Amino acid sequence: MGNGNEDMLPLYETVKTRGRFVYRIFAVTFFGAVLLILYHRLTHVPQGAKWLWIGIFLSETWFAFYWVVNQTLRWSPVHRHTFKERLYKRYEKELPGVDIFVCTADPYKEPPMLVMGTVLSLMAYDYSPHKLSVYLSDDGASDLTFYALLEASKFAKHWVPFCKKFDIEPRAPKRFFSISNSSMDHHSEEWTTIKKMFEEMEERVETAVKLGRITEDIRSQHKGFLEWDKKPFTSRDHPPIVQILIGGGDLKELDRDGVPLPTLVYLAREKTPERPHNFKAGAMNALIRVSSVISNAPIILNVDCDMQSNNSKSVRDALCFLMDEETGHHIAFVQFPQSFSNLTRNELYDGFMRVISAVNMPGLDSQGGAPYIGSGCFHRRSILGGRKFSEGSREYLSGKNWGKNEEEAWTLEERSKDVATCTYELGTEWGMEMGLKYGCPVEDIITGLSIHCRGWRSVYCNPSREAFMGVTSTTLADALVQQKRWSEGDLQVILSQYCPFIYGFGKIKMGQMIGYSTFCLWAANSLPTWCYAIVPSLCLFNGIPLYPKVTSPWCMPYAFVAFSAYGYSLYEMLWSKGTVKCWINDERMWMIKRVSSFLFGFMDNIFRLVGLGKSGFEISNKASDEDAMRRYEQEIMEFGVASPMFVIVATLPLFNLIAFALGLKRVITQGSSALDSLMAQLILSGFIVSICFPILEALFIRRDKGRFPASVSCISIVSAMLITCIPIF
Ligand SMILES: *[C@@H]1O[C@H](CO)[C@@H](O)[C@H](O)[C@H]1NC(C)=O
């Protein structure tokens, strides 16, 4: 092919997933069966137990509705592939600058060495270092984190050239050393030296963290520590701190081979108890402003502090979309999936992220763009600043000289501090039309939505070598708290002025509005799931049939829906490269989440609406103790804390166990006609019991520290008994 042609070729391609036609036939058939079920319910109203019938009917109607809504995520998925060689050929010399934001908030919940792994992996990106700047926002304003960053900046001088010389992956040191050994590489001497250097640094940082403060010896190493001299200095009340550790006009740091390093900046924005700090959105907006003073790159990548790079070419992947000559000017942001390194083989708590990444996000991508999920996302700076889409105006990323500011570091630091104060945003559009939006725990979702509503689209990029790897919750309590926060925040979106159907009306496609609402409605599944987990079992041992007899033809649609729904979700899990056990774990988690996290998320929204309580942003604990870690690695569920969520988690299977036993007794004593009419309920409660078996095991059989605390066991046994006694009329 001639060179002329080559210049015209797109930088990425979009592939429609195969098997759409088969899926659509399945979906239509499934929907037909669902309609039959609803018809059957309406035409076969029982004489007694009307309330229970209404409960079941409403739940089924909800599930049917939610299933329909979910079809936007599955109807026409697309996958995207980038051509990085073409980008390289055409633009290598003129690639734009990239500012990378890492957000951390607490040196004890998010250990500094984990954060430094992230920082180092990003500094080592396969990208021209003078176009790259890494900013660490520390909302904990901890001198420990600052010290760790100082150490990382020194280590980077050796680490970055080492990565590039041997082209290693992944470029997070700890992760790399855990999977590589010196004999694997031919340069074992260098490997050993670097490893030793890293371990020494780790040792120094961890000693300081254990000590809980910075010694005089360390303090004298850098002028930056003087910033902590203001008294009293607390994480909630302190002046702005900006320290440029690498870069700035007068401070050209070179690595050991004499090559410049990416700019590295520490930021702790000002905080006072009198002003709201707006959580992560506030930190992001401060980062946007500070970086505009120092490097002002047109592309911004933001990651959570535990999201280490697993693919040093991700910047190039993202630029293939943003710089595509044909369609690039439509694209506001490129979202990468979140993958997790701390998953066990069968993903005890988190398998569902796999399906979201592999199935749902590609589905949304075809509806106008994946949502912004707060981490692993490349944005255009101008659009975060509020720019609207118009066909005529294009932003050219290539060809300009995106030089960094050449002023002295000290001047830059002082100027940056001015934009990182609490008062800077007063009377401005920050938090509303500019930057990330305030006032919602899922600031990322509404920010993405508002970008879509301004006419932009986004793409979802899931390269075969995953771009980022985070640390997932390794205890059930953490997983549930996190799910509660998400489901609560998402529901809050649909109840606010950002409701996709109102805010997006006339601005985005119907499919996209519905797509957004699938996540927003997670919490609303809690009550129907509760109803479905209790009512049929309650009726079972009271001898009230709720489903058609096994011998009746009406049984068919019910059986079809039940089996094909589970069969299909198993297929999805396997297609997303999960295992059968992943799927079982996921089904269990799905049930647990719906009845606990989502319920609390739902209730909190109600409380908020009627003026009780408030919503906040809790950090889930990313470090956990050794015993619990060992159990996690053996895939044993962890229930060892007394939490009201666990009472619910234990009560439900316990109640179903009782119901199943009593139901079985009834069927055995009453014979085949009872079996015929109660079969479906027997299967349902048997299913709940068996899928929740690990919970029952933790109640009665296990003896380790991860089983339920006695208080939780007692309360749930009593609660299960009480539910059993609910009178039926
Ligand atoms: C992640 O998992 C590894 C091994 O599975 C473990 O050593 C490490 O402590 C875990 N990290 C966190 C932060 O949980």
Ligand SMILES: *[C@@H]1O[C@H](CO)[C@@H](O)[C@H](O)[C@H]1NC(C)=O
């Ligand atoms: C990192 O990438 C490698 C290569 O594709 C893959 O095997 C590994 O699972 C990835 N790790 C994570 C946690 O994404």
